[in-house]
Amino acid sequence: MSTGVTYPNMEDRNTVCCFLRLPQLFSTCVAFSLVADMGIWRGSIGNWSMSIWCFCFAVTLMIVTVEYFDFESRFPFFWYNLPITYACYAILLCLLTSIIYSITYVRFLPDGPLRDRAMAASVLSCVASVLYGIDVTFVWNYYGFEEITCYVHTLPGLLKVLETFVACVIFAFLSNTSLYLHQPALEWCVAVYSICFIWAALAMLLKLGDWENILPVPFPIFQLGLILLSVILYISALVLWPLYQFYEEFGGQPQWSSDISCIYDLMCAWIQQLAVAILTAINLLIYVADLMYWACQVSIGTEDQPRNF
Incomplete structure (x- = not known):
């Protein structure tokens, strides 16, 4: 071709x-x-x-x-x-x-x-x-x-680059497994980051390889579905991660001073927890922008379809 x-x-x-x-x-x-x-x-x-x-x-x-x-x-x-x-x-x-x-x-x-x-x-x-x-x-x-x-x-391509890049930065902080191990709610957040990263990478690979036609549904609808699920999952992570990291009722540490290691280490566990929370919020905003883009694409595509009267 x-x-x-x-x-x-x-x-x-x-x-x-x-x-x-x-x-x-x-x-x-x-x-x-x-x-x-x-x-x-x-x-x-x-x-x-x-x-x-x-x-x-x-x-x-x-x-x-x-x-x-x-x-x-x-x-x-x-x-x-x-x-x-x-x-x-x-x-x-x-x-x-x-x-x-x-x-x-x-x-x-x-x-x-x-x-x-x-x-x-x-x-x-x-x-x-x-x-x-x-x-x-x-x-x-x-x-x-x-x-x-x-x-x-393109806008969707740039958004995919940002989504996967922010996820990679989150994974860098999560290399410190003590932040989440043996805590089911926080392990769920790690699973959310991993699942959404795989979905974004898959969508990017399909587009880069020009393989959209192998899907059983149109690519915009496929993208819209994946991104909608990703937004829902990221919302759950944005709620659970700060809740279990920074609230004493759930075993968290509300202030950086409660982590003694922060006195000697600028990248202590509390700072890493805060960084993950901020990056989660940033990536959620990127996914919401992506969702709005594909919702518009699907809406325009639906309006362009011939109607039977």
Whole structure:
């Protein structure tokens, strides 16, 4: 099937590789190496940051390999969808990592080689975020998405990116299992985050792969149903998570001062609980916006259907 898409020629591919992809690999790899070299001083935030930089490096390397050996046509979806979608996530991930790593760890380090190394890693993470942003701009201009719609440059695509990204940040905080284990209500909240993330990722995959036609119902109705369920589930999480984390009647801690570890650790358990609650509310708002969009789409589609009198 003809798509009207022309893949970059060798000259354009080499330009992108030399001026964007190789610097992306360099910045994420060096940031990872600088923090890894800190040994036991890198802390839990350092380990989390390293995992983000390692992920970005690995996916960028895969993209470089595919483009270098001209394997784009072997993918079951249009190749440009993958790099530009990944680059959108990488912008957010690298920027968020540099901010969190700086404000929760770097600024508390004493002056010396360790602090210099951590600051350099934060700067390189910011540089990587900028490079991924330029990558998105280049792909947009090259393929001419004014004529060919790229999913992540549409409103529903952007909302899906935000939904899954916020969920990933929530999962980062939930890596501290002591926040919810052995508490059924809080374990339900974790299940909600996981289920809604899987649904959003599934919808995105169907759209990226142009597989909407395999569904037994029209894609807008499918989306509307999933998002409506996600909104209901997130409402339950928004009620239960703060209730069982911050109210004494349910075993919670109403103030940060009640968690002694907060005196010494800016990312103590109470702060992590609060972060999850705030991110839950943010993601609920994103899902509500998504629900309104697809409700309008389904309504317009229904009005366009021929009526029998």
